[in-house]
Amino acid sequence: MRATEILLIGPAGKQTGGIARYIHEQRRRLGDGARVYDVAVPDSETPLQFLRAALLALAQLVQFPFRRPPDVVHVHTSHWYSFFQSSAYILYAASVWRVPVVLHVHGSSFDTFVDTESRLLGAFQSFVFARCTTVVVLSDYWSDVVADRVDPAKLFVLPNAVDPTDYDPRYGASPPHVVFVSNHIERKGVAEFVAAVDDLLEAGARMQVTIAGSGPLSHLAEELAARRAAVTYEGYVSETRKRELLNEGSVFVLPTHAENLPIALLEAMAGGNALVSTTVGAIPSLVDDDNGVLVAPGDEVALRGALSSLLADPTRIESMARTSRARAEREYSWRTAVDSLEGLYAELAH
Template identity: 55%
Template sequence: MNTPADDEVEVLIIGPSRSGAGGVNRYITGQCRYLPERIRTRVYSVAVPPGTGLARFALAVLIALKQMLLFPFRRPPDVVHIHSAQWNSFYQSSWYVLFVALVWRCPVVLHVHGSSFDEFLEVDSLPVRSLQSVVFDASDVVVALSDSWAEVLESHVDPRKVVVLHNAVDVSEYDPSFSTSPVRMSYVSRHIERKGTRELVEAIDQLAEEVPIDITIASQGPLSHLVEDLADSRSGVEYVGYVSEERKRKILDESMVYVLPTYAEGVPIAILEAMAGGNAIVSTGVGGIPSVVDEDNGVLVEPGDADELADALRTLLADPDRIRAMARASRRRVEAAHSWETVTADLVELYDSLAPSSRETADAPPEESYASK
């Protein structure tokens, strides 16, 4: 390491930071909270109002343009860390990457999130593919969430630039019960098609015909009416709607099986939180999920298949000892690889390698840089 341990590094974090936002917002919050004091962070939020429809889209565009116009008046930092996803998020991030790289001439970390970034990379549009290439070339480091996502990116990005940094949670905030009397299940995610809400409802409805069910379903969304109907018609199904972070942690601590039959993901922080709460995971083998869930701590099914999901849950619920072993394996795994203590050490190493004092004194050629490890 070329930067002395007591040297300060100022990092400007750019991303959708706002109250009540999703996993990227929680990651940004963790960055600011858990990085050591010598890594001084500032956040420039590029959040826009959620929702659909022409009026919402027009408002989002206007707010995004205002954010871009105001951005150049900020003080340049040592390193800029930009969180991005596919489509509109990437177009928005592109402006910041290019401004920082070409005008400020600061090192840029482009952190790729997003459940469908692989599809975005394969879009059949020359202008979009060209923009992707320019943005990746301008970035010093491109962060992937898992080894599988790194392989996806490396087909479009110089592999020497691609670095895997895991998503993280504060494991100390969770106190799992590991109780299987009864086996309690949970689902805490937005009620939308992509998250598999419809398949969850169908699978639980099937199981409720055969065995006693104990499941808590939280959050809300366009498909919440399906969950409400399920809770009204089946005993043992509790629908609690939107919950606070504290209430969410309590739900995950008390449950033993977390269900997320999602269609597309990066590496969901929701699953990491469930693992920290001591849950066996029943999910799908999409995106980076297989990097955190395997036969030791869960079961993976095909997305969109309610019958297979019901079969997996039926088999698991019949074996409480297996559930308990999986739950403990989940907790150990998240402690070892996805705690903020571990991830912040990787972030500090990355920032130190990019900070001006490190770059000016580095003796190693580019291919020996942090990004090539």
Template identity: 45%
Template sequence: MADSSPESLLVVGPCRQETGGISQFIRGQAEELGDRLDVTVYNTSTPPERGALSAGGLAKVRWLAVAALSAIARVVLFPLYLDADVVHVHASSRVSFYRKSVYIMLVRLLRDVPIVIHIHGSDFDAFLQEAGPLRRAYIQTIFDQCSGVIVLSEYWANVLEAELDVSSISVVPNPVDAERFVPVYDVDPPRIVYVSNLIDRKGVEEFVTAIRRLLSWSDLEFTVDIAGRGPRSDLVTDLAAEFDAVEYHGFVSEAEKRALLDEGSIYVLPTYAEGLPISLLEGMAGGNAIVSTTVGSIPEVVGPDNGHLVDPVDVDGLVEALGALIRDDARRQAMGRTNRAAIEAEHTWAHISDRLLETYGGLTDGDDPAPDRVALGAQMSD
């Protein structure tokens, strides 16, 4: 890196949430870059709602009031933390974007330092397409305040270039702590693993329907492990009560999640919309074949050499893909090994840290900050 490379970094985003890809990324970012930069993390997490919104009534009003006061307090205190060479703001769509835009405007008003906006989330494309003229003008204004943009994949780079006037886009995929996963490739009978928030968008209903259908076939032998929590947990609770081959673990720790993925054979994520899901990458790190959907960045990392992709809400396709992998031990295990190798080649924190530092260095020395884009997984889909 050049002599003008930054010495300090301020990371802005939600870092204390139990779940969520942004929080996981920020925690890893602070840990991995801490030996190379002076890193400060400014937490923007809202207080956990713990069912207050679904409960309604006074509980909902109380939580909304606390969340609003907390958000205001964080904005008021933010200027005290602006002593950094580069500010890296993590944002998703809708409310997340508008909240983070306040921090971006404050940085621009108070300091003359480079700002990086890092776009996460599953529906930023829909967010842009649905925005009217006034909202689109505001979104463009926020991007104009930023010196660089980070996206998760070529798909999202193309979305931003098509919808906005942006420059200096860096493709930095989500990372995985690969060394913490120890895959077991020859599990017998094969184990299907579903680890996700149990919400409609993650395709939980389609997954449960497909598993129920597969378990009715007498020629298949497999087990199913499900972990996570959310408003559709009743579907997996009922499934586990109906079939001995299904175990629902509820919310699990990071160590428990890694153990499930290490001992799994097929990781399933029949999602409707995604950015680049860390859970899917972790399934790859655990040596699983992948069955997922043709949304977001997933086709850039999953192809015929390492998994099957189906359209969202396609239960028949999901059943066919899972059934084929359950029956074919050699192919399933080969896919798992291919996935592990792909994670080690492109998605470790060592690779991602270097790309982040390259981006920051470009911003502070005046060069084009965008590293050469990589189409991760292209070798798998030829």
């Protein structure tokens, strides 16, 4: 019997971002039956850059009908521009190719995107969702978010995934090793993290801190590392170096203001870290009292208190870190995700 042929559509060519990483791993693990159609466009800050990105997106769309129709189309989307771009491929695949379409919802602000007061936008969202055979969401929280736009029978909950075998946790660092790896933008909470670490070190806290990543707020990390011997700023790091940092880490901190179900936290769990994050999106489905601490987004005082309580109890840190690792192996492995995807594809294609 011929293997089911899957066409994955999304911004696979992006250098950073959870969707691109997910598509890469999904393609690799599904094997020869999966193909990728890359719809990534450069980020744009000026009118000229926007025009170039728009022309590239148009060229991608014009070329798309000349591809061989697959058995199933799997579209990865986020909010706003990503959703509008994805809708063209969804409508073509469903109406012209007449093949099953899986829409996979990512995006830190997809909840605010669907919670719109615009009747026109809401109607368009419902129209696009109606053309999908299945809508994949990352948690029960996100299932509730899209419930007003999607037939519940179409919803399929599938968390993000990580391969725990790519990580080799090293527990018991002394002093505890606190790690931050993310884009240095306001939404990721880097400013609150830097302020909390600075205050804790001023108060005499014992810890080693490594900050990685880059962005418009990187000067905060650079300045902190310049005045605090316990802090190292590494800038943008490779995937290999990122895994090393997570293996070496004791506590991974992601004080994000908005998120879906971040792959960064799953990677930190696989690397054996206690987690400090926020109560946004589906993060509470990953983090509880057994493997970390959650605080309100933007609350630097609460973040400082969470870190202080953990640093005072290394035994608690290690217990949480081992729980994170076990949970990643049990609930969020790529093996489990691929089994679910292959079962879904088989059901849709036959």
